[in-house]
Amino acid sequence: MTALTVVVFLVAYLLIATEWTHKLLAALGGAAVLLAVGVTDSEHAFYSHETGIDWDVIFLLLGMMIIVGILRRTGVFEYVAIWAAKRAKGSPLRVMILLTLMTALASAFLDNVTTVLLIAPVTLLVCDRLGISPVPFLIAEVMASNIGGTATLIGDPPNIIIASRSGLTFNDFLIHLTPLVVLELIVFVLVLPRLFKGAFAVDEDRVADVLRLNEREAIQDTRLLIKCGAVLLLVFTGFVGHTVLHIEPAVVALLGAGLLVLISKVPTRHYMSSVEWQTLLFFAGLFIMVGALVRTGVIADLAQAVGEVTNGRPLLATMLILVVSAVLSGVVDNIPYVATMSPVVLELTKTVTDPAHGHALWWALAAGADFGGNATAIGASANVVVIGIALRAGHPISFWEFTRKGVVMTAITIAVAAPYLWLRYFVLS
């Protein structure tokens, strides 16, 4: 049974990584096989937190998708982006810096794909007005979204999985990962002019075209914007106040979504169309397969093997997880990677005596998996989406054009993360 479980999992993983078949089919197909042959059953697949579908993750994603689906209709994102571009007075470098910082900030609270779907059209508009290539801007923004999404529990799906498995709270992410992300963004901004050398020349006559854009016209519904703002404030209060209110983030997100649906009166088809059912089902299939690995003891064995390699040294384990996660996340989707590694890291934390070291293992997994998504054109879903948008707009971005920059940026972010983890959890703690 163990061997069968591993084979099914590896085949599904291979299909997901290579995209020989749709990843939903691979995940659900793998789960179906494991259920059919009895490796797992409905009790363990549907009702167990350790070996089954992590409903906290599913419902947190569902709630946030509905909220974001309604928020998008207000035009606030476009308003802020155009306002930022005008504040930059048409200087391409300043435009890039402002838009990437804005993307990183938004990505901390919205999922990365939604963030780039919102920022890419505005970027194309501004670059069109300036008469410059949007390619460097789009690449920089998607990198910023992957970095910014690391900052909070809800910023990136791998973080949601890690939080659910580890019990870490929204505030834990704010306290431990947000400072790292701030550091990374400072470095990122400093590196931008070198990374995208030659992308900032502009005809001064075109600057006026940007300044004539009217960002106020982007706001489509001011009353809806106010309602969204109020609900988001309540939702984030719920996230931050988790330890006091004892309401799980998934419940907070669902309640927030329900409240916003009620008060916004947005038609059902509009906000339901923003729910990515395929993504949610993909998660379900993935959790069942990983749960089967937990049930058959494969995860425990893997954790033991990692423990033996690192010889009980948490600093070595932390660095190993950070680097290996970054490398693998650049090549395969970081969501199945984190879903698989989370129970392994959980087992490893049980062997560590110092809680700070245990936390370091989780932060290494989050940072490595999230930053690693920047390494290649296929490292993160947001990368693939941006490349598709660029192609449609007549500005194709090749795999190597992206990856050349991505590998450099990933190396830099890991080079910043490593000493941060070492200093914070092994020297100063």
Next chain:
Amino acid sequence: MVRLDTNAREAAELLAAQRLPGIIVVDNEQRPYSVLPASQVVRCLVPSYVQDDPSLARVIDESLADRVADKLAQVTVRQMLPDEPAELPVVNHDDTVLEVAAIMARLRCPLVAVVKDKDIVGAITAPRLLQLVIPH
């Protein structure tokens, strides 16, 4: 009629001048290749980023909007048509009004080419069809 390699701006000017809902596109042998609906030409005027985010159309002022037609000069009719040619909206010269209407409805096309012995002898637009079927 226009050819596949006709400049898109030229085709757009023809559609605008004669207020046509579409225009027949022929290949180098003057055989019907496709119908280019006016709506498709209008779609080509809209930048991809506005198609992705329609709210951006509101932030662009008129002086910029006036220049959207400039890009038509850089493309041909062929580039405005889908890569996979759709079924041709063609009727025979002796087809009935109902047969013409059925083709228009099935292919959702505002204009059909009329052929006789494989030669194009004319075209019927949707407004003209309505004139025929709806008595004054």
